[in-house]
Amino acid sequence: MLDIKFIRDNKDIVEEGAKRKRVEVDIEKLLVLDDERIKQLKEVEDLRSEVNRVSQDIARNQDQALKIQLIEEMRIVKEDIKQKEEKLKATMDEWQKIMLQIPNVTSPDVPKGPDESGNVVIRNWGEKPVFEFTPKEHYEIGEKLGIIDNQTAAEVSGARFTYLKGDLVLMQFALINFILEILGNKEILEKIARDKNINIDTKPFMPVVPPFMVKPNTYLKMARLEPKEDKYHLVADDMYLVGSAEHSLGPMHMNQIIDEKDMPIRYVGYSPAFRREAGSYGKDTKGILRMHQFEKLEMETFCLPENSIQEQEFLVSIQEYLLQMLKLPYQVVLICTGDMGKPDYRQIDIETWMPGQNTYRETHTADLMTSFQSRRLNTKVKRIDGKVELVHMNDATICAIGRTLIAILENYQQIDGTVKIPEVLKKYMGGRETITN
RNA sequence: GGAGACGUGGGUGAGUGGUUGAAACCACCGCUCUCGAAAAGCGGCAUACUGCAAGGUAUCGGAGGUUCAAAUCCUCCCGUCUCCGCCA
Numbered sequence: 001m002l003d004i005k006f007i008r009d010n011k012d013i014v015e016e017g018a019k020r021k022r023v024e025v026d027i028e029k030l031l032v033l034d035d036e037r038i039k040q041l042k043e044v045e046d047l048r049s050e051v052n053r054v055s056q057d058i059a060r061n062q063d064q065a066l067k068i069q070l071i072e073e074m075r076i077v078k079e080d081i082k083q084k085e086e087k088l089k090a091t092m093d094e095w096q097k098i099m100l101q102i103p104n105v106t107s108p109d110v111p112k113g114p115d116e117s118g119n120v121v122i123r124n125w126g127e128k129p130v131f132e133f134t135p136k137e138h139y140e141i142g143e144k145l146g147i148i149d150n151q152t153a154a155e156v157s158g159a160r161f162t163y164l165k166g167d168l169v170l171m172q173f174a175l176i177n178f179i180l181e182i183l184g185n186k187e188i189l190e191k192i193a194r195d196k197n198i199n200i201d202t203k204p205f206m207p208v209v210p211p212f213m214v215k216p217n218t219y220l221k222m223a224r225l226e227p228k229e230d231k232y233h234l235v236a237d238d239m240y241l242v243g244s245a246e247h248s249l250g251p252m253h254m255n256q257i258i259d260e261k262d263m264p265i266r267y268v269g270y271s272p273a274f275r276r277e278a279g280s281y282g283k284d285t286k287g288i289l290r291m292h293q294f295e296k297l298e299m300e301t302f303c304l305p306e307n308s309i310q311e312q313e314f315l316v317s318i319q320e321y322l323l324q325m326l327k328l329p330y331q332v333v334l335i336c337t338g339d340m341g342k343p344d345y346r347q348i349d350i351e352t353w354m355p356g357q358n359t360y361r362e363t364h365t366a367d368l369m370t371s372f373q374s375r376r377l378n379t380k381v382k383r384i385d386g387k388v389e390l391v392h393m394n395d396a397t398i399c400a401i402g403r404t405l406i407a408i409l410e411n412y413q414q415i416d417g418t419v420k421i422p423e424v425l426k427k428y429m430g431g432r433e434t435i436t437n
Numbered sequence: 438g439g440a441g442a443c444g445u446g447g448g449u450g451a452g453u454g455g456u457u458g459a460a461a462c463c464a465c466c467g468c469u470c471u472c473g474a475a476a477a478g479c480g481g482c483a484u485a486c487u488g489c490a491a492g493g494u495a496u497c498g499g500a501g502g503u504u505c506a507a508a509u510c511c512u513c514c515c516g517u518c519u520c521c522g523c524c525a
Contacts, residue, residue, distance in 0.1 A: 041487070045494040052494090055506040059455035067505090074505040215515095257447085257484090380484090382447095386466080388484080 001223065001376045002102055004034060010105075017105040020112055020337035030098045037095055040088040047081045100220075104372040106337055107309070107346040113336030119349075120336065125320065126329030128353050133415045137356035138406040139287030142168065144417050145437050148288060159285070160277060160292045164405075167435040171408065171421070172295065172401050174428035176270065179297055179322065179399055180207055183268045189318070196317045200310050205268040205299060210248035212271055213239040221376040222250050223343045223369075229278040245269035246395045249300035253379040258391065260383050264303040264311065268398060271296065287406065289361065294402040301394045304381060305371070308392035309346070312368040315396040316348050319364045322398065325424045328407050329353040331360055345370040352403070356410040363403045366396035 007014050008031065015027045051074055058070050111120045129135075142148030147168035153161040164172065182188050183205040190202045219225040219240055224247055232241040242248055249269040258265065273296050284290040299318070303311045316332065323330050335347040346368045351360035371390035374380070381391045412420040419435040426432065 038487070041494085045487075048495090049493055051505070056456060058505055071505040078505075259447095378484090386482090 001099055001372065002104065003371075003375065004099070007031075007102070008034065013105060014102060017337075018103055020106070021103045021340065021342065022114070022338050023101065023103045023342065025098060025101045025103075027098075027102075030095065030102075033091060033095045033098070037088070037091050040084065040091055044081060044084050044088055047077055047084065051077055051081070100223075103342040104345050104370060106340070106344070107368075109334070110340070110346055111334060111336040112338075114338040116336075116339045118336030118338055120334045121331045122334050122348075124329070124331035125324060126327065126353070128329050129355060129411055131355065131413075131415075135355040135358075135410060135413060136417075137287065138289075138354075138409040140356070141409045141413050141417065141419060142287070145419070145435060147435065150287070158292075160290065162288050162291060164288075167429070168405060170429050171405060171425060171435075174425040175399055175401060175404060176297060177428050178325075178424060180268065182322065182325075183207075183266075183299070183318070183398065188321075192317050192321050193314055196313065198310055198314050198317060200307065200314050201264060202314075203264060203266060205266040208245075208249060208252075208267045208269045210242075210245055210252075210269050210271055212242050212248070212274075214242060214248050214251070215239060218251050218254075219247065221254070222247055222373055223376070226342075227278070230276050232274045232276060241274035242271060243275050244273045244395075245271035245296060245298035246300055249298065250373055250393060250395065251377055252300075253302060253377070253391075255378045257380045257382050257388060258302065260304070260381055263381060263391075264301055264307065266299065266301045269298045269300060271298070273400075288402045289406060291402060294400065296397065296401060297399045299394075299396045299398050302374075302379065302381075302391045303394065305389065305392045308368055308370060308394060311392070311394050312346060312348065312366055312396070315394055316350070316366050319350055319366065319396065319398060323350065323352060323363075326404070326408065326422045328404075328411055330363070341367060343367070343369045343372045345372070352407045354407060354410050356413075361403065361406075363400055363407065364397040367394065369393045369395065 002014065007027065011027055011031065018025045018027070054070055054074055058067050058074075061067055061070070111118055113119065139148055139150070145167075147164065147166045149163040149165060150161070153163050184207070186202055186204050189204060193200055193202050213234065216225065216238060219231075224243065225231070225240075231243060233239075234241070240247075246269075248271070249267050252267070253265070272293055274293055275291075277290060277292060280290060288294070299315055301311055301315070320330070320332070330350050330352045333349045333351060335344075335349055340347040344367045348366045349362050350364035350366075352363040353359075354361050370392050373393050374390045379391050379393075380388050382388050408422060409419055412422065414420060414434070417437070421429055421432060421434060
């Protein structure tokens, strides 16, 4: 959510920003409602003030007859308040509805564009592997090796579910262990920052296994409830399954004021992500690219406003470091206005090379939300000088495990159908060289 | 799931209908004293909205309700603790 004061002072920027994000919202109407809101609020507060004042008079006054008269007068004023409050509430409801629709403004360096065609590749890394045979797609490799079984999962749970088996499961946990080691190591993080010329506190990440379900209200505060049709809703308990660890990591400091000396706060959360994938029928139906359920390691950080762009750069650097360690070619994409999320100020994706599909596919995203989420979450920082302000929040994938496994299978495949194990993961997989049948 | 206890400012904790947005203590910040520190003394110390300001309004887990007046009474919800049941 944006600050209403900011909207009032920057009507054109907000309006233009929404249009560029292809969000329809009537700012003009909001401002009219806001004037109305303030006017009605003043009326109600003046009346309340009168009641408060007279109530104290009643308490102090000894004259019984006067007391009875004042009580009677206040009873009438209260009726008036009630009516005005109802009017105010109606105004507020409408006001709130529009406020929730308004997207975050964007960073000046975000390219303007209508959809993904406007995204800009800002750099790439790695040599695409050259094969002496036609590289296969991950599901062909996986099925042949007996480590991916969508067939059985379809019968048990339906489409877009899978059984990961054997070495692929070991590789999943190898990735998790490898990543947690990196994110917990201050020296490595320091080196990553230094190599990219990022001047930032390299405090390590605290590993977290967060709740996999959240209350509707929590989701709303994270500005992630919409689109609802993509969320799994547990009707009996009115809970939602998380679509990302972000959804329960972000609210960890709800209604808190954090000391500046404790900043930045960095978490790496492990959780499944549940997605209904509404609207993607027929898209990526093969293999494990687009699932209703997949595991993910996610970085969620809270920092001072002046550091948040640097923080995002840092998170992207860590993503790149990981892919470089895994020797997976990738490209870094600056997402344009029309393709980015509503809460984002700036969004950077990483797409990893998938030889079997002969294309780059999205594996990582890094979202800088500025204070868009912290405003509703009410997460603040108390500065050294005593000033209290909203924190800035960053959220970034460190490993969407399924898609990383795909990239490994496709990039490391061999002519005999076996798959080499990336060097850095070997030690977590019994020192073995390859996945064989 | 059953029974009971409880939820007050950064912390401990007082407060059961009327100048209580909230005592006291601790922590923290500033000043005095000191060469400096400690100690002591003095002062400050919630957030949001609104207003040029003075000020006003709201908030004592959350949402409603009773009342001229609610931290205090009532209802529902959430959470914590203890005991029992169940369970990995």
